[in-house]
Structures are given as C-alpha cells and as structure tokens.
Amino acid sequence: MTIGSIKECLEAHYYCGEEYQGDTLEYCYSCDLMSDVLAYVKNNVILLTGLVHPQVIRTAEMLDIRAIMIVRGKRPSEEIIEMAKEGGIVLMGTRHSLFTASGILFGNGMRGEEITHDENAL
Amino acid sequence: MKMHYDVEGGEFINVGTASSQFKKTLKMLGIGADIIRRISISMYEAEINMVIHANGGSIDTEITPERIHVVLQDQGPGIENLDLAMKAGYSTASRQAREMGFGAGMGLQNMKRNCDELQISSVLGEGTRVEITVYLNQES
Numbered sequence A: 001m002t003i004g005s006i007k008e009c010l011e012a013h014y015y016c017g018e019e020y021q022g023d024t025l026e027y028c029y030s031c032d033l034m035s036d037v038l039a040y041v042k043n044n045v046i047l048l049t050g051l052v053h054p055q056v057i058r059t060a061e062m063l064d065i066r067a068i069m070i071v072r073g074k075r076p077s078e079e080i081i082e083m084a085k086e087g088g089i090v091l092m093g094t095r096h097s098l099f100t101a102s103g104i105l106f107g108n109g110m111r112g113e114e115i116t117h118d119e120n121a122l
Numbered sequence B: 001m002k003m004h005y006d007v008e009g010g011e012f013i014n015v016g017t018a019s020s021q022f023k024k025t026l027k028m029l030g031i032g033a034d035i036i037r038r039i040s041i042s043m044y045e046a047e048i049n050m051v052i053h054a055n056g057g058s059i060d061t062e063i064t065p066e067r068i069h070v071v072l073q074d075q076g077p078g079i080e081n082l083d084l085a086m087k088a089g090y091s092t093a094s095r096q097a098r099e100m101g102f103g104a105g106m107g108l109q110n111m112k113r114n115c116d117e118l119q120i121s122s123v124l125g126e127g128t129r130v131e132i133t134v135y136l137n138q139e140s
C-alpha cells in the first residue's frame, strides 16, 4: 500500500513526512516492545505502536523503518516529531487500537513478518 | 578511520545517539546497506545495554577496508553469568527500561545473530567490554 492509502484507511493524520505519501510499503509490524522490533523486523515495514517514546524513532532509524503509525490516539512530543523529521521518517497517528489498525491493514493486503524462532534461542 | 563516543548513563532519553551518529558516518562512506544494518543493530543493542544496565561508558569504532570493529567499554556492575545472560528471555532490566520498550532479554542474542564476531568480557564489580566485528568484503 502507499503511505497515503494507509493513512486514509486508518483515518490517520501526519505529524511529519507527508511528502513521502506516494511511497509503497508491503509489510507491517505491530508492537509496543522495541526489543522485539529490533529482533524480528527484516522487511521494509510500517511500524504500528502504542509506545510514544524517543526510542521508537531511534529504533526505526536503526532498522531503516520508513514509517511509524502511533495508535490509540496517543500524542508524540515535539521532540519525537523533530527526531522523526530529522531521520526522514513518516510519523502518523490514528485513533484506532493496535488490533483494529493492524486488522484493517491486513485486510488491505499488507503482510506480516515471518517470525522463525531459533530452536536453541527460546 | 577511528571514532570515539562517550555514552551518558541515566539519560535514557538519549540512548542510541552514538549508534545513530556512527550509522550516518557509515552511510556517508557508502558502505552496503545490509552491512550497515547489521552493525547498527548490534551496536544499538550494546549501547542500550550500556545505558540501562551499566550507567553509560565509552565506544570506540574503527573502520578498515576489511572490517568494522566496535568496542564498548563500561564501568558498570559486570555480568555475573555470561551464559545465563546470553539466554533469550533472561533480563535484569529495570521498570524504567521496560517502559521504553526494552528489557526483553533478547539483546545479546540479537547482537550475536547480526554481527560476524561478538566478544564479551566482564568482571563483576568492574565493568563489561563488548567487541563487535562485521567484515566488509565477504558476502555479496
């Protein structure tokens, strides 16, 4: 989906990065735990999260994640928005819950990360 | 090419500043995206650990034509049982660390998976030294 159509589907709004609305993303990862994001995100995803913290942007930056959707109507601070702008990351917000937002995107053909656990890791 | 970063403890808000700066440098040098990604993930996990478990420390990086080498040194509490710490899910992270989305006990595993060589030495009560190496020309 294009970032613009993701935004429409989730009745979302931009905090920054509107200029990237034509870019396409095929994968989505929904999570509040940044440790998991670091361990499992492989593809070019949009990150859906209810965690509003500068570390969300930092984590995205490290993984080359291009877009973040903050769910449940939570508001990022100016500092967070500034960090996203600096990193060229699209930051959006929706009132939907993590489950509903994920469901809507799944229904529109977005794919999830295939998580394969290391046998001896867990 | 060598670089040095000081990492503050306590300031959870700034975690990842060094990793972020180093990543920008690697990009400027035109290093391959997959290599940048692997070193960035490993270094960021290690930098997070240094802040949330050891009150900060210092990072020295070296880039040669063969490899990227990152050494993280802290004067924190040290790791009592390294085998246990390496186990996925094992974590002594504080509530504050968990609130910012860390402390799942998967960092060391994730570092090991993403770099080519990981060396950790730790002395209880003195500190921890983490060395991360990613080779530059082996895979295409």
Ligand SMILES: Nc1ncnc2c1ncn2[C@@H]1O[C@H](COP(=O)(O)OP(=O)(O)O)[C@@H](O)[C@H]1O
Pocket (backbone or CB within 6 Å): A035, B045, B049, B050, B053, B054, B074, B076, B077, B078, B079, B085, B086, B090, B091, B092, B093, B102, B103, B104, B105, B106, B107, B108, B109, B128
């Ligand atoms: N630099 C460090 N200083 C002291 N203890 C550390 C350090 N790095 C890791 N540890 C210990 O190893 C454990 C596992 O680390 P890690 O796999 O990154 O998980 P997490 O950081 O989520 O707890 C930590 O919970 C901590 O007890």
Ligand SMILES: [Mg+2]
Pocket (backbone or CB within 6 Å): B045, B048, B049, B103, B105, B106, B107, B108
């Ligand atoms: Mg960790």
